[in-house]
Amino acid sequence: MYRRLRNIPARIPFRVFVQNLRGLRGNVREAIAGSDQDFTTVKLSKAIFLLALPMVLELVMESVFAVVDIFFVSKLGAGAVATVGITESLITIVYSLAIGLSTATTALVSRRIGEKNPDGASTAAVQAILAGVLISFLISVPGVLFAKDILRLMGSAPGTIRAFSGYTAIMLGSNVIIMLLFIINAVFRSSGDAAVSMRVLWLANSINIVLDPCLIFGWGPFPELGVQGAAIATNIGRGLAVLYQFYLLFRGGKRVQIRGRHLKVDFGVMKRLIRLAVGGIGQSLIATSSWIGMVRIVSVFGSAVLAGYTIAIRIVIFSILPAWGLSNAAATMVGQNLGAKKPERAERAAWQTGAINMLLMGGLAVFFIVWPGFFIRLFIQDPAVVASGILCLRWLAYGYVSYGLGMVVVHSFNGAGDTATPTFINLFCFWMLEIPLAYVLAIPLGLEEQGVYIAILAAETMMTVAAVVLFRRGRWKTREV
Numbered sequence: 001m002y003r004r005l006r007n008i009p010a011r012i013p014f015r016v017f018v019q020n021l022r023g024l025r026g027n028v029r030e031a032i033a034g035s036d037q038d039f040t041t042v043k044l045s046k047a048i049f050l051l052a053l054p055m056v057l058e059l060v061m062e063s064v065f066a067v068v069d070i071f072f073v074s075k076l077g078a079g080a081v082a083t084v085g086i087t088e089s090l091i092t093i094v095y096s097l098a099i100g101l102s103t104a105t106t107a108l109v110s111r112r113i114g115e116k117n118p119d120g121a122s123t124a125a126v127q128a129i130l131a132g133v134l135i136s137f138l139i140s141v142p143g144v145l146f147a148k149d150i151l152r153l154m155g156s157a158p159g160t161i162r163a164f165s166g167y168t169a170i171m172l173g174s175n176v177i178i179m180l181l182f183i184i185n186a187v188f189r190s191s192g193d194a195a196v197s198m199r200v201l202w203l204a205n206s207i208n209i210v211l212d213p214c215l216i217f218g219w220g221p222f223p224e225l226g227v228q229g230a231a232i233a234t235n236i237g238r239g240l241a242v243l244y245q246f247y248l249l250f251r252g253g254k255r256v257q258i259r260g261r262h263l264k265v266d267f268g269v270m271k272r273l274i275r276l277a278v279g280g281i282g283q284s285l286i287a288t289s290s291w292i293g294m295v296r297i298v299s300v301f302g303s304a305v306l307a308g309y310t311i312a313i314r315i316v317i318f319s320i321l322p323a324w325g326l327s328n329a330a331a332t333m334v335g336q337n338l339g340a341k342k343p344e345r346a347e348r349a350a351w352q353t354g355a356i357n358m359l360l361m362g363g364l365a366v367f368f369i370v371w372p373g374f375f376i377r378l379f380i381q382d383p384a385v386v387a388s389g390i391l392c393l394r395w396l397a398y399g400y401v402s403y404g405l406g407m408v409v410v411h412s413f414n415g416a417g418d419t420a421t422p423t424f425i426n427l428f429c430f431w432m433l434e435i436p437l438a439y440v441l442a443i444p445l446g447l448e449e450q451g452v453y454i455a456i457l458a459a460e461t462m463m464t465v466a467a468v469v470l471f472r473r474g475r476w477k478t479r480e481v
Contacts, residue, residue: 099284144172294438
């Protein structure tokens with residue numbers, strides 16, 4: 001009897017462990033396959049997990065592509081890498097517009113789903129798609145016509161412009177694909193069909209990764225197109241994914257289903273969408289355009305420094321996109337729970353997701369601070385480029401923990417439909433603090449590119465502090481959208 005009683009405490013924890021393991025495995029399967037749960041009533045931790053896992057996996061693939069793409073392009077030399085870096089800094093304007101429209105889409109669709117109004121969610125989706133197509137057209141025409149002039153304005157060398165301007169023209173000219181991919185995936189994520197967005201992006205980037213080396217180096221029957229091949233591969237992959245998105249919207253039987261009655265301009269919904277999008281576009285444009293300012297300052301110190309900066313930023317993108325996925329989950333939870341009249345649950349979702357994101361970013365920071373050279377040398381061996389990349393990666397990693405929380409809080413504002421507050425935060429932190437500080441530290445004070453990296457760290461930290469203080473005031477809970 002004594003022996004049996006003595007063994008009971010050991011048996012209970014093991015049984016609980018097995019049950020928890022089975023439960024976790026079931027949740028993983030449900031999250032990846034797609035969940036039918038009502039995220040305004042299911043246990044909060046489970047809701048965060050079911051939304052966050054496919055969003056993280058979605059953006060892990062995006063981050064893998066960002067690294068694979070620059071890996072192949074880096075084989076063409078520092079000039080090609082620098083061109084991709086400059087073009088990416090310009091494409092961030094397209095991303096900022098797409099993210100702004102996606103932010104508005106998330107706020108409207110998640111709120112309508114929380115209110116149990118799927119028809120309203122479908123109407124909002126159509127208005128977002130129409131707005132995205134119109135805006136992308138206004139960018140593509142000048143992007144194709146003035147690609148060389150844009151590169152010249154950004155400080156590219158004449159030889160680089162002659163050799164690689166085709167990449168810039170293709171990427172800017174086909175920006176409608178980026179716009180639609182972002183907006184329609186926001187529709188799926190904010191409605192609760194996060195697994196659909198994951199599959200769409202995995203399809204797009206799997207095709208990209210396969211076609212990239214084929215079109216860049218001319219493998220097999222493919223022509224050798226150099227850096228332009230990277231642009232073509234990207235647009236083929238993403239274009240096919242957009243076609244798949246439209247199929248799912250019209251025939252997929254998901255939470256948001258577009259029917260013939262939705263295919264018209266709804267001026268009331270469009271007005272609300274534009275009002276929210278202006279704030280979303282504003283905050284994203286402010287933040288991303290500051291990267292253009294950083295590139296312009298860094299380019300003063302030569303192609304090697306700019307190439308190192310570009311590679312380091314790609315690695316940073318690789319690491320923060322999963323954290324961005326967690327932030328998207330927070331935005332969806334906040335929007336749906338506000339729609340369901342559960343503001344306190346919405347706030348708890350934001351803080352819990354923020355804590356998870358800080359742990360994730362902190363773990364990544366350790367690797368980038370201790371072994372930055374290992375990651376840079378995966379892409380290039382040029383000593384000057386490696387040294388610059390190490391410096392950039394290490395400085396930016398110092399702010400990862402703070403930035404992990406800031407990402408979630410800012411996305412939570414947006415999910416609530418309060419896009420104005422993050423806009424003002426970004427305006428102060430990135431334009432009034434980051435750019436002037438980077439210039440002063442880098443050039444007048446002689447810290448060169450290190451001054452730019454210190455300024456980025458300071459701005460990101462200030463953004464987190466301001467966002468947390470304002471979020472705690474709670475005014476976002478009363479926002480109507």
